[in-house]
Amino acid sequence: KVLIDQEGTVIALPKTISSEPPVPIESLDLRFPKHSLPLKAYATSMISEDLVYAFSIVIFLFILAYAVEIFTQKRDLAYLTKEEQRIIQQYNLPATSIQIRSIIASLQKIQKEQLQIRDRLEAILHLPLKRGEYFQKLEFGKKISFEVALLDPKRAEELKSYLVKKCRVSKMSVSDKTLYVECQR
DSSP: OEEEEETTEEEEEOTTTOOSOOOOGGGSOOOOOSSOOOGGGGOOOOSOHHHHHHHHHHHHHHHHHHHHHHHHHHHHHHHHHHHHHHHHHHTTOOSSHHHHHHHHHHHHHHHHHHHHHHHHHHHHHTOOOOTTOEEEEEEESSEEEEEEEOSOTTHHHHHHHHHHHHSOEEEEEEETTEEEEEEEO
16 A cells, blocks of 8 residues: 555555555654544444444344244144144045045034934933833934823923923824824934
């Protein structure tokens, strides 16, 4: 580098750019003023350098936490995908999720129907019978039908109000102290 004194200003330039002959530093008449200002005094930034460093560290920590979260999510996704493939192979399930959802929907429908049938049978089996009244017959097929031997035919009305609340009764009749009931499944 070459130092050039031009109108009281000292400039440092590379030797290749300078057209003037190099002047030794000792020959320059440099007079420094008694009062000087640091260059930072002219900075227009309202934010201190420490605050910028602290903010940079916080941003770095957020980026690091985000990168760790992405890494763990990718690892968990890979594990779940592997587990899904293992279950599909173990139970011979179809490969597409549409087919699997269809199977699940049909099984849920069957489960709902079976729970309704169970509730109706529970209501029938918990029929409030008096001592001496009993089931003569209970059939379960496309419809649920049963016969109850009653002590008094007038009790049929009490049992009818109970059954209408608990079951979908399609037919009900009384004959010779016997209550005949047919319910939908």
